Amino acid sequence: MLYYQRGRVVNLNNKTIVLIAFYNTKALGVRYLENALLSAGYDVRVVFFKAYNSLKPKYPTELELKLLYDFIKDAKPLFIGSSVMVSAYQEVVRKLNADIRKLAPMVWGGVYATLFPEKCLEFSDYVIRAEGEETVIELAAALSAGTSPNDIKNLAYKDGDGKVIINPIRPMLTDLDKFGIPRIGEGEKYYIDNDTIVKTDPQISAFSYEMSASRGCPFHCTYCCSVNIMRVNKGGGTYVRFRSVDNVIEELKQAKRKMKKLVVVHFWDEIFSDDPAWVDEFVKRYKAEINLPFEIWCHPLKTDPDTIRKLRKAGLYKAVMGIQSGSTAIRKDAFHRPESNDDILKSSRVLADCRVPQVIYDLMVRHEFETPETMRETYELTQKIARPFELQMHGLDYLPGSDIIPIAIERGLITEEEVNRRMEAPMSEQFEKHWTADKRALSGREEINFWYDLTYITQFEGLYKKAAQLAEKGYSPEARAKLDKLVKNGQRRFKARYWKNKAAIILKGYPA
Ligand code: B12
Ligand code: SF4
Structure with a gap:
């Protein structure tokens, strides 16, 4: 059965979810979310998009962007979850986001998304703030059942008038063992880099x-x-x-x-x-x-x-x-x-x-x-x-959101414009x-x-x-x-x- 969600056709009872980690082949957060969603009965596919290299981060090629697009198109997921940990690679995330967002609802989580939900909602349909395990399960359940996710804690979204709604935060996990241990070399894991997509967990080697x-x-x-x-x-x-x-x-x-x-x-x-x-x-x-x-x-x-x-x-x-x-x-x-x-x-x-x-x-x-x-x-x-x-x-x-910024501005050491410019600056500069x-x-x-x-x-x-x-x-x-x-x-x-x-x-x- 199909229904329309935010202008897209959504397949009810769809259990496939794609999670993307950017420039991070370890991606602990994504691996915990994978576990949480698997434990709730979803079919999770994790994509590690390019390797981490903080000295010389490489821009994705057109082919790599296409490989990701085609992968998501084939998967027909209920939603795409992007792990946006840092501002540093925003430029890349936004670029590839523009195309893939047409394919399924886009959900952003991670530290950057937690601190800047309004900004992230310019590029996504939902933002999950703070710890994501319990929220992502509830969101998946709502989207797959075609019910409203609007009351889910930790969620931020835009209402019908385009107003940003930021829901309250749930208590932090008290039992960190609850969702098991991150899986290595198991499940549906894909690695896109060097113009190829390989079904592998890069952690394994x-x-x-x-x-x-x-x-x-x-x-x-x-x-x-x-x-x-x-x-x-x-x-x-x-x-x-x-x-x-x-x-x-x-x-x-x-x-x-x-x-x-x-x-x-x-x-x-x-x-x-x-x-x-x-x-x-x-x-x-x-x-x-x-x-x-x-x-x-x-x-x-x-x-x-x-x-x-x-x-x-x-x-x-x-x-x-x-x-x-x-x-x-x-x-x-x-x-x-x-x-x-x-x-x-x-x-x-x-x-x-x-x-x-x-x-x-x-x-x-x-x-x-x-x-x-x-x-x-x-x-x-x-x-x-x-x-x-x-x-x-x-x-x-x-770092965007950090307390040093107002201190430096107050002392006249840097201007707000410069801070904003740096936050939006190309990945290489950041x-x-x-x-x-x-x-x-x-x-x-x-x-x-x-x-x-x-x-x-x-x-x-x-x-x-x-x-x-x-x-x-x-x-x-x-x-x-x-x-x-x-x-x-x-x-x-x-x-x-x-x-x-x-x-x-x-x-x-x-x-x-
Ligand atoms: C370990 C770590 C690293 C490690 C490894 C990362 C890894 N294993 O994933 C390494 C050294 C590689 C690293 C690199 C960098 N890091 Co770092 N890192 C951390 C640290 C200390 C812990 C991250 C972690 O593993 N947490 C544990 C997991 C379980 O939590 P999590 O990742 O936050 O995920 C949870 C939620 O955020 C959410 N979530 C995450 N993704 C998603 C996605 C979706 C769809 C949903 C729904 C939810 C969701 O649910 C998860 C489970 O609860 C954090 C500090 C922090 N407290 O977060 C800094 C931190 C994230 N890093 C930071 C920075 C700046 C960097 C670098 C840019 C540094 C550099 N210049 O090289 C790079 C960028 C790497 C990259 N590609 O993202 C900053 C980001 C600040 C900002 N405003 O941008 C932080 C916050 C530290 C700081 N100084 O403040 N990092
Ligand atoms: S920089 Fe300071 S606040 Fe941040 S993790 Fe290290 S000790 Fe903790």
Whole structure:
């Protein structure tokens, strides 16, 4: 039986749903939605549209767009679900959306859709905000039965007059195990890239398995959207939640069973658990049943020595910690990060004492808040950090919806027009902003660049003392010339280290 829904013919009782992940072949959110819809009896087809490459994201070719269009045309889905996590690839999503939206109702979800439902409704028929599992089942049931979805919680849509209606948010999931474990290499999964469509799960041939043992983060950094997602869910229960260890281990066992090349596990938890009881159970079972090197994200205020020691014994080989700036003013007033320089140094000592083989500190530098003084403070902090360590130096992204935007506007550092322009900017520019930031914008600001380069050098054994000698005398054209040589040397070491680490992963060289 057919009926008309928003100008399209919809087949009642249609059980086929297409979910699309953009530039993300892991797509945890989509895999959880797949499970939820399968558990409710739908036939789900997942399309991974192009690989993730944040350094050089590739634009889709006309053929790839056509492959997606033809795939959806053949599937005749009840609706198309697009996972719109980030603003960065909006340009691509909007382009392909224009054609495929003619084929079936379009539903957008993910972090970007959660924060900008009005904007997303210009391109979609429905937006599902916040966690999607329960809502997507209810929406599918309503569309397939031909009943009104208008009262479904978390849903946003336009009414008959074109007015945007944003429904209240339901409580967050309390039981993260409820929808099972993300499926690898099972079900209807398709991968579009390099001008082909292949029925495969790209995850299956990867060296690393990426997963999350929790949802939510207890911190409120202004450059991150976590706090904004927390606000959307306000009143809906505890934001930071953990899966059971049993459920996590079950997922990892599946990965070990199915991924023949698997050598390493990445936990994408915003901050890996430091709950003593959870960690105790986790390390015991992980060591006994998984026993693979693993990587985590951690925080200076959540680096308990006992926890790190236990994780290290269970296989922790890489810890990435955001410190962002050595300037207390930037960290506290602009970024709303509560830790002191002393906390950072203490936590670095913990990681070094526990002999975590690879420790990486994330810095967000050379942005509009930066002055020569704040960049110098970052240099001074990194000189004191316990060695060995690596630095990952980013710019500041002004992620749409994040709290840093009004702060920067209020201080006159950026205009609203510029923020809006960046949000709509081509994908290549948005990704570049993330990594290389304001190199060119700051090209006249030699001193910032001087302290930036000295900071970069602090991560290299054998070079950091030379950086200290240059720093002592401060900036001068002569010091700059010497520093240029040091930077070239550092870049060579950086490349060598990169390949050594990569080879170590492939050859299982990391001590587990
Ligand atoms: C892990 C992670 C990554 C990982 C892996 C992603 C993955 N496995 O899917 C990696 C490192 C690859 C990554 C890359 C990037 N990320 Co990221 N990432 C995250 C993080 C920390 C967790 C995402 C996650 O897996 N959550 C768990 C799953 C279960 O939740 P979920 O994805 O949100 O999905 C749920 C709902 O959103 C919804 N939903 C999702 N999709 C859909 C689709 C439909 C149809 C429906 C109905 C519902 C729905 O239902 C899902 C289940 O409840 C988030 C922060 C966060 N709290 O979300 C940032 C985050 C999403 N990333 C962010 C950014 C900026 C990026 C990059 C652009 C960074 C860069 N420059 O390279 C890239 C872009 C990658 C891409 N192609 O999307 C920003 C986006 C902010 C914004 N306003 O744009 C966030 C919010 C972090 C931040 N700094 O604020 N990321
Ligand atoms: S600690 Fe990390 S995930 Fe948490 S709010 Fe800060 S940047 Fe976001």
